[in-house]
Amino acid sequence: xxxxxxxxxxxxxxxxxxxxxxxxxxxxxxxxxxxxxxxxxxxxxxxxxxxxxxxxxxxxxxxxxxxxxxxxxxxxx
Amino acid sequence: xxxxxxxxxxxxxxxxxxxxxxxxxxxxxxxxxxxxxxxxxxxxxxxxxxxxxxxxxxxxxxxxxxxxxxxxxxxxxxxxxxxxxxxxxxxxxxxxxxxxxxxxxxxxxxxxxxxxxxxxxxxxxxxxxxxxxxxxxxxxxxxxxxxxxxxxxxxxxxxxxxxxxxxxxxxxxxxxxxxxxxxxxxxxxxxxxxxxxxxxxxxxxxxxxxxxxxxxxxxxxxxxxxxxxxxxxxxxxxxxxxxxxxxxxxxxxxxxxxxxxxxxxxxxxxxxxxxxxxxxxxxxxxxxxxxxxxxxxxxxxxxxxxxxxxxxxx
Numbered sequence: 543x544x545x546x547x548x549x550x551x552x553x554x555x556x557x558x559x560x561x562x563x564x565x566x567x568x569x570x571x572x573x574x575x576x577x578x579x580x581x582x583x584x585x586x587x588x589x590x591x592x593x594x595x596x597x598x599x600x601x602x603x604x605x606x607x608x609x610x611x612x613x614x615x616x617x618x619x
Numbered sequence: 620x621x622x623x624x625x626x627x628x629x630x631x632x633x634x635x636x637x638x639x640x641x642x643x644x645x646x647x648x649x650x651x652x653x654x655x656x657x658x659x660x661x662x663x664x665x666x667x668x669x670x671x672x673x674x675x676x677x678x679x680x681x682x683x684x685x686x687x688x689x690x691x692x693x694x695x696x697x698x699x700x701x702x703x704x705x706x707x708x709x710x711x712x713x714x715x716x717x718x719x720x721x722x723x724x725x726x727x728x729x730x731x732x733x734x735x736x737x738x739x740x741x742x743x744x745x746x747x748x749x750x751x752x753x754x755x756x757x758x759x760x761x762x763x764x765x766x767x768x769x770x771x772x773x774x775x776x777x778x779x780x781x782x783x784x785x786x787x788x789x790x791x792x793x794x795x796x797x798x799x800x801x802x803x804x805x806x807x808x809x810x811x812x813x814x815x816x817x818x819x820x821x822x823x824x825x826x827x828x829x830x831x832x833x834x835x836x837x838x839x840x841x842x843x844x845x846x847x848x849x850x851x852x853x854x855x856x857x858x859x860x861x862x863x864x865x866x867x868x869x870x871x872x873x874x875x876x877x878x879x880x881x882x883x884x885x886x887x888x889x890x891x892x893x894x895x896x897x898x899x900x901x902x903x904x905x906x907x908x909x910x911x912x913x914x915x916x917x918x919x920x921x922x923x924x925x926x927x928x929x930x931x932x933x
Contacts, residue, residue: 551682552759553665561702575762590751592763606750610702 544569544617547584547596550576555595557608562597565619569597622723627653629920630717630726632708633863634699635662636906637896638732639688640913641920646695648921653724654692655717656701661685662734663777663860663897664906666758668784671805673906710870710892727927728920731867731879731887732895732913735860740772744827752833754855757781764788764853770795770836772824773857776802779810781855786815793851795819795838824854862898874900885916893920 544562546569548555555571562569572580574594585591587604597613598604605612613619629645631638634656645652659665667681676684689699709716714725737755739745745753754760761769761784769789771782774796782794794816800807810816819838825846826837833853839846862877871887871894872880879894881887883901887894895912897904 549759549762551680552756553659553661553682554756554759556682557659557701564702592760593750594759610704 544597544599545601546571547574547580547587547594547598549573549592549594552594554608558595558597558613561608561610561613562617565617567617567619622718622721624723624725625653626714626725627651628726628924629653629728629730629917630655630715630724631730631732632705632717632866633662633732633734633896633898634660634689634701635732635734635896636664636685636688636909637734637898637913637916638662638730639685639692639699640910641730641732641895641917642692642697642699642913643688643695644914644917645920646692646697648917649696650921650924652692652697653726654697654699655703655705655719655724656699657704657733658701658736660689660699660701663737666756666781667777668758668780670906705866708866708870710867710889713891715891727924728891728893730885730893730895730913730916730920731871731898732909732916733863733866733898735897736863737856738859738861740824740854740856740858742824742827748827748829748833748854751831752827752829752853754853755857757785757855760853761785761788761855766790767852768850769793770824770851770854771857772796772854773859774798774800774802774820775857775859776806778802778857779806781857782816783809783813785855786813790815792816793819793849795822795824797821797823797841827854860897864898876900883915884919885912886919891920891923 574581628650629652631654634654642654664681669678671678703719707718715729717724765788768791770793772795779802821841823839825839835850878900881894881899885893885895893916895916896909
C-alpha cells in the first residue's frame with residue numbers, strides 16, 4: 543500500500559493526493575501532526591523532521607514534495 | 620511518439636483567482652475551456668489562512684475559496700489540468716500553440732493568468748538550508764517548528780499573516796523587515812497585539828549559520844549599523860513576488876517589473892491573447908481585481924470568438 547505523509551492544509555500534500563487519485567492509485571494518507579507513529583516513521587524514512595508531503599510504497603524509497611516524474615518512477619505509473 | 624494535438628476554444632494558463640474566474644465565465648458561455656496549472660491550484664492564496672477582504676465573506680480560508688471556485692468552473696464544463704506542465708507557447712500564430720509535456724494544445728484564444736511566485740531569500744546559503752531551515756509555505760512546514768524559534772521575513776500582508784499563523788507553533792517569533800510595514804493597518808495591529816511576536820523593523824538578515832540545519836542568523840540593524848547573531852530554527856520568507864512570465868518573454872512585451880503589458884480590457888499586443896490578474900501590469904493587485912480581470916478577459920474572449928466565427932461563415 544502506498545503511504546503519503548501529510549499535514550492538514552498543505553497544498554502540495556493535496557496535490558500529491560489528487561495526482562494519485564487521478565491515476566487510480568490506492569493510498570493511505572497519514573497526518574504527521576496528529577499521528578505520532580507516522581511522524582516517527584516519516585522522520586526515519588527521510589531524516590528530515592516534519593518535511594511533507596512524502597510518498598513511499600516500500601518504506602525505503604520515497605519522493606519528497608510533488609514531483610510528477612519521480613512519483614511516476616517510484617510507483618511505476 | 621508524436622504528441623496528441625487537441626483543439627480548445629480557450630486555454631487559460633494559471634489556476635489562481637483570475638484564471639479560475641475566467642474559466643467559470645467561459646465555461647458558462649459553453650466554450651471549450653482548458654486551464655493549465657504548473658504549480659498549485661489557487662496560486663498565492665492557496666496558503667492564505669484567513670481572507671477578510673473578499674466581498675461576501677467575513678473570513679474565508681484561501682483553500683476553501685479556491686476549492687469552491689474550482690468546483691464552479693468545473694460545473695460549467697471547464698477542465699483543469701494541474702499535472703501536465705507547459706513547455707513552450709507560440710502565441711503569434713492562429714491557432715495559438717501550447718505545448719505541454721504530454722500534449723499539443725491548439726487554442727483560438729489564450730488567457731494568461733500565471734500570477735506570481737514568491738521571491739527567494741537572496742543569500743547564498745538559501746540553497747543549503749532550503750527545506751531544513753528556510754521555508755516558503757507556512758501551512759506545509761510550520762509544524763516542523765513546534766516549540767522552536769521562528770523568524771518571518773517580510774512586511775506585507777502575507778508576511779504578517781504568516782507570522783500570526785506561526786505563533787500557534789511557537790512562543791518566540793521574530794518578524795524581520797528591512798523597512799516599514801506595507802501591510803494594511805488591521806493586519807499590522809494584529810501583529811502588534813500578539814505577545815509572541817518581536818517586531819524588528821529596519822533590519823536585514825545578512826547570513827545563515829548551522830551544521831546540517833539552521834541554528835542562528837546574523838541580523839543587521841540598519842539604523843545603528845550593528846550586526847547581531849540570534850538563535851533561530853526556521854525562517855519563513857515572504858519578501859514579495861516575481862511575475863511568472865518566463866514562458867512568454869519571447870512572445871509578449873513585458874514591463875520593467877516583468878509583468879505583461881495590457882490595459883484594463885486585458886488585451887495584449889497579440890489579438891486573441893489576454894493577460895489577467897497579478898501577471899498583468901496594473902496599479903492595484905487584489906483578489907477582487909484578479910476576479911475582475913478574469914471576468915473581463917473571458918467576456919471579451921467570447922466576443923472575439925464570435926467575431927472569428929462570423930468571419931469564417933462570411
